Amino acid sequence: MERIGIYGGSFSPPHNGHLSAARLLLDEVGVDRLIVLPAGNPPHKVLSPEENPAHRLAMTRLAFADLPRTEVSDWEMTREGKSYTVLTLEHFAAPDRQLVLLVGTDMFLTLDQWYRASDIFAMAEIVCVRRESDVGKTEAIREKMDVYREHFGASVRLLEEKVVVLSSIELRGIAAVGGDLTPYLPSSVAEYIEQNHLYSLPQQGTITPELLGTLRTRLRREMSAARYAHTLGVEQTAIRIGTLCAPHSLCRLRAAALLHDITKEYSCEKQLKILEESAIIPVCHVDSPVLHAASAAVLITHDPAYADFADPIVIDAVRRHTTGGADMSVEAQIVFLADYIEPTRRHRACVNLREQFWAADPASMSEEERLAHLRRFVRLEAEQTIAHLLERGVYIDEDTLRARNSMLG
Numbered sequence: 001m002e003r004i005g006i007y008g009g010s011f012s013p014p015h016n017g018h019l020s021a022a023r024l025l026l027d028e029v030g031v032d033r034l035i036v037l038p039a040g041n042p043p044h045k046v047l048s049p050e051e052n053p054a055h056r057l058a059m060t061r062l063a064f065a066d067l068p069r070t071e072v073s074d075w076e077m078t079r080e081g082k083s084y085t086v087l088t089l090e091h092f093a094a095p096d097r098q099l100v101l102l103v104g105t106d107m108f109l110t111l112d113q114w115y116r117a118s119d120i121f122a123m124a125e126i127v128c129v130r131r132e133s134d135v136g137k138t139e140a141i142r143e144k145m146d147v148y149r150e151h152f153g154a155s156v157r158l159l160e161e162k163v164v165v166l167s168s169i170e171l172r173g174i175a176a177v178g179g180d181l182t183p184y185l186p187s188s189v190a191e192y193i194e195q196n197h198l199y200s201l202p203q204q205g206t207i208t209p210e211l212l213g214t215l216r217t218r219l220r221r222e223m224s225a226a227r228y229a230h231t232l233g234v235e236q237t238a239i240r241i242g243t244l245c246a247p248h249s250l251c252r253l254r255a256a257a258l259l260h261d262i263t264k265e266y267s268c269e270k271q272l273k274i275l276e277e278s279a280i281i282p283v284c285h286v287d288s289p290v291l292h293a294a295s296a297a298v299l300i301t302h303d304p305a306y307a308d309f310a311d312p313i314v315i316d317a318v319r320r321h322t323t324g325g326a327d328m329s330v331e332a333q334i335v336f337l338a339d340y341i342e343p344t345r346r347h348r349a350c351v352n353l354r355e356q357f358w359a360a361d362p363a364s365m366s367e368e369e370r371l372a373h374l375r376r377f378v379r380l381e382a383e384q385t386i387a388h389l390l391e392r393g394v395y396i397d398e399d400t401l402r403a404r405n406s407m408l409g
Contacts, residue, residue: 005034014063017165021129040077062188086116099124105134121152167363173243176201177250178209207251233342256317263295271295290322324403379407
């Protein structure tokens with residue numbers, strides 16, 4: 001009997017997590033073929049006009065082109081009505097076939113609420129792929145596995161994947177401002193998105209992706225390799241958080257992230273000269289590790305080389321990125337946190353906070369909940385910084401205390 005894998009989804013866009021899940025099914029479950037079906041009209045979500053069916057189908061074909069024993073079907077897209085999974089299973093069912101349905105964590109946890117759920121369990125073996133970011137849902141998954149077996153007589157199995165996976169909303173946000181998609185998507189899909197100008201998102205201010213690309217190239221030449229890697233990590237993290245909390249300020253966030261450390265490798269004397277030439281007296285100690293935040297903000301303001309990026313919100317976010325402060329804008333909060341939890345940070349406190357922030361799955365939250373989540377982690381960062389400085393017996397910048405207190409509400 002032929003075992004056929006069925007893998008549906010909006011695939012907007014298809015990413016490395018989708019490919020990883022498909023490989024796991026092919027390698028560990030023993031299906032003979034895998035059929036990938038971009039949804040035409042999914043019953044659980046409303047697709048935006050940006051999520052054009054023809055583009056989603058083209059990207060899905062590119063993404064899965066090199067996967068053996070795999071084909072992409074347009075069946076759900078070409079039929080009328082909702083793309084109910086049970087109808088897809090009925091279409092591909094045959095007496096000499098055994099169907100294996102591949103689903104992600106969230107879909108698996110609600111499978112018993114789907115249209116004609118009992119028929120789905122009767123027609124197909126269910127394979128749930130749990131992503132690394134869903135480790136906190138493992139107990140809930142196992143409880144559901146027991147329920148499905150007991151109440152539906154279902155055949156269910158759990159697989160675990162390790163790749164870093166971003167939500168579709170995060171990926172579309174990165175694409176909207178010309179961010180780097182290559183860590184998350186097959187290169188062919190990333191190129192297709194760029195060539196077809198998909199997922200555009202209106203941005204506030206005058207900073208453009210083209211200006212940011214030029215700035216990136218310049219910083220790669222001017223910064224040390226380690227500083228540039230950290231800078232790109234802050235940029236990546238700021239975009240991710242920004243897609244959820246400030247989607248119309250993504251270009252500003254990219255600029256602030258790229259510029260936040262432009263004077264970090266300057267000597268103390270050079271930074272003080274930048275401040276003195278602008279008649280600014282530093283409020284921090286002259287040998288402070290946060291001096292570069294003030295000097296960078298001043299450099300962006302007064303140096304013609306950075307005139308394209310002298311946006312007040314960008315400058316404020318750069319100035320506050322080390323200490324925080326009272327009444328921080330959402331953009332300043334994002335850059336402050338991104339600098340602390342970006343992927344190249346290896347200090348245990350940074351790693352723990354990073355894991356906790358993303359483990360809460362902010363992409364699934366409402367807008368209000370996301371902003372509250374951001375504020376909570378800005379407060380936690382400030383508290384960790386204060387505790388660290390107290391332990392060392394060194395000066396605590398008053399702005400860090402203000403940042404912590406202002407996030408209590």
